[in-house]
Amino acid sequence: MAATAHMTLEEIRKGLTWRKQLDKVFVLIGLSLLAICLGILAILFLDLVRDGASRFGWDFIASFPSRRAENAGILSAAVGTSLIMLVTAIVALPLGVAAAIYLEEYAPKNWFTGIIEINVTNLAGVPSIVYGLLALGLFVYIFGFGQSVLTAGLTLALLILPIVVVATRESLRAVPKAIREAAYGLGATRWEVTKDHVLPYSTGGILTGLILGLSRAIGETAPIITIGALSFIAFLPPSPVTGEFPFLNFEWLWSSFTAMPIQMFNWVSRPDQAFQANAAAAGAILLGMTLLMNGVAIYIRYRFRKKINW
Amino acid sequence: MAGDTTTQREEFPSIAITLEERTPTRANAAKATAEKLDFWYGSNHALKDINLTIPENQVTALIGPSGCGKSTFLRCFNRMHDLQPDTRYQGAITLRPENVNLVGPETDPIEVRMRIGMVFQKPNPFPKSVFENVAYGLRLRGIKNRTELAERVEKALRGAAIWDEVKNRLSDSALALSGGQMQRLCIARALATEPEILLFDEPTSALDPIATAKIEELITELRQRVTVLIVTHNMQQAARVSDFTAFMYLGELVEVDATAKIFTNPAKKATEDYITGRYG
Numbered sequence: 206m207a208a209t210a211h212m213t214l215e216e217i218r219k220g221l222t223w224r225k226q227l228d229k230v231f232v233l234i235g236l237s238l239l240a241i242c243l244g245i246l247a248i249l250f251l252d253l254v255r256d257g258a259s260r261f262g263w264d265f266i267a268s269f270p271s272r273r274a275e276n277a278g279i280l281s282a283a284v285g286t287s288l289i290m291l292v293t294a295i296v297a298l299p300l301g302v303a304a305a306i307y308l309e310e311y312a313p314k315n316w317f318t319g320i321i322e323i324n325v326t327n328l329a330g331v332p333s334i335v336y337g338l339l340a341l342g343l344f345v346y347i348f349g350f351g352q353s354v355l356t357a358g359l360t361l362a363l364l365i366l367p368i369v370v371v372a373t374r375e376s377l378r379a380v381p382k383a384i385r386e387a388a389y390g391l392g393a394t395r396w397e398v399t400k401d402h403v404l405p406y407s408t409g410g411i412l413t414g415l416i417l418g419l420s421r422a423i424g425e426t427a428p429i430i431t432i433g434a435l436s437f438i439a440f441l442p443p444s445p446v447t448g449e450f451p452f453l454n455f456e457w458l459w460s461s462f463t464a465m466p467i468q469m470f471n472w473v474s475r476p477d478q479a480f481q482a483n484a485a486a487a488g489a490i491l492l493g494m495t496l497l498m499n500g501v502a503i504y505i506r507y508r509f510r511k512k513i514n515w
Numbered sequence: 516m517a518g519d520t521t522t523q524r525e526e527f528p529s530i531a532i533t534l535e536e537r538t539p540t541r542a543n544a545a546k547a548t549a550e551k552l553d554f555w556y557g558s559n560h561a562l563k564d565i566n567l568t569i570p571e572n573q574v575t576a577l578i579g580p581s582g583c584g585k586s587t588f589l590r591c592f593n594r595m596h597d598l599q600p601d602t603r604y605q606g607a608i609t610l611r612p613e614n615v616n617l618v619g620p621e622t623d624p625i626e627v628r629m630r631i632g633m634v635f636q637k638p639n640p641f642p643k644s645v646f647e648n649v650a651y652g653l654r655l656r657g658i659k660n661r662t663e664l665a666e667r668v669e670k671a672l673r674g675a676a677i678w679d680e681v682k683n684r685l686s687d688s689a690l691a692l693s694g695g696q697m698q699r700l701c702i703a704r705a706l707a708t709e710p711e712i713l714l715f716d717e718p719t720s721a722l723d724p725i726a727t728a729k730i731e732e733l734i735t736e737l738r739q740r741v742t743v744l745i746v747t748h749n750m751q752q753a754a755r756v757s758d759f760t761a762f763m764y765l766g767e768l769v770e771v772d773a774t775a776k777i778f779t780n781p782a783k784k785a786t787e788d789y790i791t792g793r794y795g
Contacts, residue, residue: 314600383639387701389598391652391708392629401651406642512688513642 250492257486265486269439270468274479279487281438282468285354286423286494288442288457289464292358293365293422298415300362301369302404308370309377310399329367336364337431345432352433354442355458360428365418372414376407409509416502420495426466437471438463465491544611546571546712546742547592551606552618554584554591556599561587563766564606569712571611574734574743576757576774578750580789584766585746589714592617592744593631594624610711629656632710636717638697640689640704645672645681648689648700652708667707674740675703676733695726702733706741713737715745719752731756750790754778762786 212220268278308325312318340360350356380403388398404411442460465487472484547569554562562584569575577585587596594617596602604618610630617627640648649668658664668685672678677699681692689700698718705713715734719727734756737743747753753760754774761771762785770783781787 381639383635383637384641386595386598386635387639387641387704388651390593390595390628390633390635391704392625392655394625397655402641513690 250489253485253489253492255485257482257484257489260482260486261489265483266490270437270463270471274477274483277472277480277483279465279468279490281441282463282465282487283490284441285357285434285438285462286464288354288445289357289361289429289462290419290423292355292458293361294415294419296359296362297365297369297418298411301366301415301418302373302411304366305370305373305377306399306404309374310395310403325367325370329371332427333364333425334427334431336360337428339363340428340432351459352435352461353459354462356432357429357434357462357464358458360432361422361425364425364428365415365422368418368421369411369414372417373407373411376410376414377403379410380406406513409506409513413502413506416498416505420498420502423495423498424466424491426470429464429467430470434467435461435463465494543570543573545569547608547610547617549588549591549606549608552588552591552608553605554587554596555603555605556587556596557601561766562591565768567761567768567771569742569744570759571742572738572740573758574738574745574756575759575761576753577744577746577761577763578748578753578789579763579769581748583763585763586716587766588763589716589744589746592712592714593628593633594618594622595633597624629708630710631712631714632705632708633714633716634698634701634705634718637721638694638701640692640697640700642688642690644686645689645692645700646685649703649707652704656708668703671703671707672700674706674737675699676729676736677703693726695722695729698722698726698730699733702730706737710741712742712744715743715747717746717748720748727752750778762789764789 265278266283267280268276269280270282271277304325308318308322312321337360340356340363344350344356344359345352350359384402384406385398388402393401438461442457442462443454445454445457469484469487469491472480472487545568549565549567549569552562552565553560565588567575577588579585590596591604591608596604607619608617609615610617615627616622617631641651643651646668649671650664653664653667658667669678669682672681677696680696681700684691689697692700698721702713702718718734719730722730731752734743734745738758745753745757757774759771760774760777762769762777762781762783764785770777770781770786772782777786778790781790
């Protein structure tokens with residue numbers, strides 16, 4: 206008989222050992238690259254924590270800024286940041302989701318919507334200072350909103366709008382065609398399909414996109430400096446919730462404000478070394494807030510994935 | 516190991532095509548009639564001059580090789596093509612007794628879908644509870660009364676022969692059911708709104724033989740209440756469940772006749788070649 210065409214068992218085993226080793230090498234390379242990325246982040250975080258260690262504590266969170274480093278705190282900055290994020294979320298969510306629904310579900314697929322799509326994606330790459338300049342002209346001067354929490358919230362909402370739109374579109378698109386057909390097949394209108402099925406099934410992805418957008422916005426410094434955030438504020442905006450009817454108060458929207466990154470920027474640029482510790486501590490807290498928000502986003506995604514697995 | 520080739524193969528009994536006493540009564544009135552129906556996907560002429568009568572309360576099967584247009588034809592009946600851009604109908608599918616042209620531009624596709632139900636190739640329950648899946652069509656029709664919803668959901672689930680399996684888990688997610696149960700749930704969902712015609716697009720192609728048998732039995736029973744149009748790849752299935760069979764090829768309707776006639780004595784050579792497995 207002539208030589209058999211198939212490989213002998215020995216040949217197969219020899220080749221396989223080599224190929225499996227390649228597999229291991231790749232895992233090793235991947236793991237070390239991952240370790241470098243995470244390691245750098247961890248070192249940054251630990252460095253901030255170490256530098257700011259002397260300042261952590263309730264006093265730091267509950268105090269207004271002060272000329273004396275040891276008395277200064279982040280109260281007005283933390284409250285300002287929280288209120289700005291609230292405005293940003295309330296504005297960016299409906300606008301972004303509505304725009305995404307229109308583009309994904311309603312808009313005809315032609316060259317015009319193609320251009321809009323490309324532009325929405327490009328907006329995500331516009332330098333944030335440009336949004337700041339736009340907001341300074343539009344919100345501060347033309348609309349007369351002043352250098353307020355409202356202006357800051359709107360500016361950051363514009364900034365994260367493309368992120369929300371893109372994330373929403375992606376999660377809308379993830380709803381299988383078969384599900385839409387099932388609903389249409391029962392006689393649903395386009396809006397009924399959207400509100401009863403497509404939107405509820407993509408809520409996880411939409412919220413994740415919003416939170417990721419917010420965690421980008423929370424660290425933005427340039428645009429809110431441009432619109433005129435103050436760096437030294439020793440009062441809080443009026444409380445949104447009051448003891449009297451109607452229990453809600455919107456005066457805080459018009460209040461001047463400061464925010465965490467502004468406060469840090471201010472401290473870092475001071476010559477007094479003691480303020481550096483304050484900046485580091487505030488940075489660690491800001492980073493912690495971002496990590497917390499991303500954690501919430503991951504949790505929401507996990508919850509929704511568990512409920513809906515196509 | 517090498518000398519193992521002598522293992523006896525088990526003899527499979529040939530699948531018996533039972534065509535017993537199911538010769539349909541020609542007296543059944545027409546429920547819908549396709550007349551000179553043409554359909555285009557863009558410039559692709561997918562259906563050519565289809566003329567076919569769907570008899571009321573009977574099962575009509577559409578068979579033919581992949582790409583012959585049988586699913587395309589089926590989806591004309593509930594205007595599913597309208598969801599895609601750049602599709603065009605010409606001719607008519609007339610629904611009795613009002614003589615509405617289902618594919619006419621003057622007819623609202625949503626109105627059509629409220630009268631004609633559909634079960635899809637892959638089970639596609641909503642990621643909601645079993646109850647909500649079946650209730651959805653009723654809710655769309657404005658039924659809010661809880662008792663009425665509950666009654667009609669139960670009736671539909673019984674009609675789809677799945678009530679006993681799900682009656683204790685109506686509030687569980689439909690995604691927890693098995694594939695066959697999901698497909699019967701989808702049938703219940705379509706039945707709940709009491710459609711005049713029920714369309715099945717290869718409803719068992721994703722199911723195992725036992726689940727398939729249950730669905731086939733169900734389709735045979737459904738005939739008493741609803742007109743059924745079913746697309747199938749499986750010729751035994753067409754023979755088992757249908758009263759009439761239409762053979763399509765390359766977008767044209769080649770032949771339609773009583774199922775018994777098509778499978779024993781087709782008039783056209785192409786039909787005979789297909790059902791005897793010469794191509795397709």
